[in-house]
Amino acid sequence: MATISLRRRMSFWFAAGAAILSILFVFFTYFGVRHVVVTQRQSSDLRQSFLNAQVIRGAISNSDSSLNNVLRELDSNTTSVSIVNINGTWISANVANPRTTIPPQMLLIAASHNVSRQVITYKNQPTLLIGIPIPAYHAVFYELDNINDLNRTLELMLLILCASAVATTLAGLAGGWIAARRLTTPLVRAAQAAREIAQGNLTTRLPQEFSSSEMAVLTESFNDMVSQLVERLERDARFASDVSHELRSPLTTLATSVAVMRQSRTDLEPEAFAALELLGADVETFQTLVEDLLDMTRNEAGGIYLENVALVELVQQCVRSASRRLGLEEINLSFDPTTTSAFIKVDRRRFERIIANLLENARRYGGGATSLSVSTDDHSAFIDVDDAGPGVPFEERERIFDRFYRGVEASNRTEVRGTGLGLSLVADHIARFHGTVAVLDSPAGGARFRVTVPLSEESPE
Amino acid sequence: MARILIIEDDDRIRASLRLMSEGEGFDVDDAANAEDGLNLFANRASDVVLLDLMLPGMSGYEACRALRAASDVPIVILSARVDTADVVAGLEAGADDYITKPFVPEELIARVRAHIRRRGSTTLESFRLGDLRVVPNEGIALRDSGTPVHLTATEYRLLTELALAGGKILSREDILERVWGYDYFGDGRLVDVHIRRLRTKIEPDPANPTYLQTVRGAGYKLVI
Numbered sequence: 001m002a003t004i005s006l007r008r009r010m011s012f013w014f015a016a017g018a019a020i021l022s023i024l025f026v027f028f029t030y031f032g033v034r035h036v037v038v039t040q041r042q043s044s045d046l047r048q049s050f051l052n053a054q055v056i057r058g059a060i061s062n063s064d065s066s067l068n069n070v071l072r073e074l075d076s077n078t079t080s081v082s083i084v085n086i087n088g089t090w091i092s093a094n095v096a097n098p099r100t101t102i103p104p105q106m107l108l109i110a111a112s113h114n115v116s117r118q119v120i121t122y123k124n125q126p127t128l129l130i131g132i133p134i135p136a137y138h139a140v141f142y143e144l145d146n147i148n149d150l151n152r153t154l155e156l157m158l159l160i161l162c163a164s165a166v167a168t169t170l171a172g173l174a175g176g177w178i179a180a181r182r183l184t185t186p187l188v189r190a191a192q193a194a195r196e197i198a199q200g201n202l203t204t205r206l207p208q209e210f211s212s213s214e215m216a217v218l219t220e221s222f223n224d225m226v227s228q229l230v231e232r233l234e235r236d237a238r239f240a241s242d243v244s245h246e247l248r249s250p251l252t253t254l255a256t257s258v259a260v261m262r263q264s265r266t267d268l269e270p271e272a273f274a275a276l277e278l279l280g281a282d283v284e285t286f287q288t289l290v291e292d293l294l295d296m297t298r299n300e301a302g303g304i305y306l307e308n309v310a311l312v313e314l315v316q317q318c319v320r321s322a323s324r325r326l327g328l329e330e331i332n333l334s335f336d337p338t339t340t341s342a343f344i345k346v347d348r349r350r351f352e353r354i355i356a357n358l359l360e361n362a363r364r365y366g367g368g369a370t371s372l373s374v375s376t377d378d379h380s381a382f383i384d385v386d387d388a389g390p391g392v393p394f395e396e397r398e399r400i401f402d403r404f405y406r407g408v409e410a411s412n413r414t415e416v417r418g419t420g421l422g423l424s425l426v427a428d429h430i431a432r433f434h435g436t437v438a439v440l441d442s443p444a445g446g447a448r449f450r451v452t453v454p455l456s457e458e459s460p461e
Numbered sequence: 462m463a464r465i466l467i468i469e470d471d472d473r474i475r476a477s478l479r480l481m482s483e484g485e486g487f488d489v490d491d492a493a494n495a496e497d498g499l500n501l502f503a504n505r506a507s508d509v510v511l512l513d514l515m516l517p518g519m520s521g522y523e524a525c526r527a528l529r530a531a532s533d534v535p536i537v538i539l540s541a542r543v544d545t546a547d548v549v550a551g552l553e554a555g556a557d558d559y560i561t562k563p564f565v566p567e568e569l570i571a572r573v574r575a576h577i578r579r580r581g582s583t584t585l586e587s588f589r590l591g592d593l594r595v596v597p598n599e600g601i602a603l604r605d606s607g608t609p610v611h612l613t614a615t616e617y618r619l620l621t622e623l624a625l626a627g628g629k630i631l632s633r634e635d636i637l638e639r640v641w642g643y644d645y646f647g648d649g650r651l652v653d654v655h656i657r658r659l660r661t662k663i664e665p666d667p668a669n670p671t672y673l674q675t676v677r678g679a680g681y682k683l684v685i
Contacts, residue, residue: 247563248541250473251563255564256474256477256480256566260484263481313634320634348649
């Protein structure tokens with residue numbers, strides 16, 4: 001999730017940067033160009049107007065020529081129209097209302113013999129009005145130049161500039177997205193790989209395909225880390241396995257020797273016999289511990305044989321053999337009608353161990369299993385082992401499956417002595433069949449250990 | 462008095478097994494390697510052989526095959542391995558049973574006793590499977606053509622129990638209890654391997670059995 005927001009953030013900032021830069025660019029370009037263009041137009045108009053004013057002045061001094069005709073001629077040669085005010089008389093060839101066309105300030109400026117210049121609206125068009133006094137003849141020459149073309153050009157330029165600003169912003173957004181993608185893709189992959197590794201897929205590695213050296217370093221360090229982790233895990237597993245293997249032979253001798261002594265128990269002093277019983281009981285615990293440890297290291301190293309087996313038959317067989325082995329009373333076994341045609345894919349030996357350990361756990365901590373019920377839904381089989389003991393407090397329901405974890409209650413009871421691996425072995429084994437185990441409350445008041453195994457979809461045998 | 466042969470390379474395990482077996486009233490021979498064990502057996506046959514799989518020199522598997530070629534004696538493998546491939550390999554080599562180290566000594570003794578007891582008689586005198594006539598108590602399995610079919614004691618027992626069931630299905634657990642006489646932390650593989658081996662001996666086409674049929678998810682039955 002964090003990577004997506006990083007991606008969005010990067011795109012946003014890229015786009016924002018592009019937008020700010022292009023707005024500044026538009027602003028300066030538009031006003032700069034406008035200033036230059038308008039100034040040029042004004043000075044060229046002014047130059048033209050002075051020339052025209054000279055012509056008018058000549059025309060006035062030469063009383064032969066008609067001022068009207070001169071004005072008409074001037075207008076026809078340029079894009080502008082002209083007005084002359086001579087001794088209060090308004091003359092123009094093309095302007096209908098010369099007097100009202102000129103704004104009052106212009107009249108005042110002209111009256112003080114100064115050149116004036118103003119943009120006015122004439123015939124609904126922006127027009128540059130220039131007034132040039134001809135004091136010698138009490139006349140003022142006005143020229144109106146339509147500058148709408150100029151405005152249109154500037155508007156078009158502004159439009160183009162704005163469009164390119166928008167395009168630049170979008171390009172920034174896209175660039176940001178792509179850059180963020182390029183940057184976050186390896187991170188996303190690394191996160192995904194880390195997740196896979198956490199889920200137990202230790203063969204996961206990052207592909208060596210990133211061109212930038214930083215990413216290559218990341219990839220390399222990540223892969224190195226995983227390799228070292230795997231090596232370490234393997235070393236630990238091998239160590240546990242080696243130790244357990246080494247313990248097998250002496251344990252076999254120990255157990256057999258205890259059995260030999262038991263054969264002649266009638267010859268033993270009561271103290272010696274009591275000591276022998278203590279020894280025997282602990283040798284047994286020790287044996288179970290070693291078996292459990294070996295089972296766990298084998299789980300880690302694979303070595304699992306999955307078979308498609310009938311749920312009902314398997315559970316019956318497991319319960320019967322476990323009961324006999326543990327010397328348990330008859331257990332209340334119940335099967336949902338839906339279970340008769342159910343098959344699960346498990347390793348028989350390990351499944352039997354799961355059932356036996358749950359029954360033994362119930363005996364040890366819950367006063368014995370009160371019932372074992374089997375049911376199914378569309379996808380899974382559920383095996384519930386209920387006891388009438390004190391139940392398991394909420395805060396211990398996860399940790400109870402940790403290796404060598406004993407509940408707070410349980411550790412206060414000295415008569416209780418397990419290997420500390422029973423339930424964690426259940427969790428280990430069941431995970432190999434893609435199943436789960438959890439502690440719930442039994443409707444009868446004690447604890448309920450629920451084993452969930454996915455139903456097999458293959459047809460058996 | 463029943464005689465046990467212990468072939469085990471670990472001196473202390475061998476010594477303690479000898480002590481325990483003697484304490485249970487068996488006569489005991491022991492050997493630290495397969496070659497010595499086979500020589501001992503050749504000189505004086507035992508009623509049960511306890512065989513370690515990991516031996517120096519000749520392996521336990523080879524020793525097992527050699528023993529089986531020479532005799533029907535029940536062979537119990539003492540294995541440090543519990544994984545299916547190893548167990549099946551041991552059984553395929555001709556063993557009748559296996560127990561993993563570290564074992565509970567009382568359990569080992571119980572199994573040895575079960576194997577010795579099994580050699581006793583059955584109430585079923587004889588039965589036929591097509592052209593094969595089986596007389597379990599006399600250890601005779603003969604085709605009408607006069608060809609004998611060689612079955613081990615465990616195989617006779619397995620076939621007889623299935624015949625006694627009269628075509629009813631026996632679950633792997635039933636079979637373990639009736640044939641091996643001892644229901645332990647149940648291992649159906651023991652049954653499966655023996656059934657497979659039996660099929661290769663008595664079925665015309667072992668891949669499509671006509672007599673020894675698998676009932677999926679339930680067990681096996683013998684169709685006579």
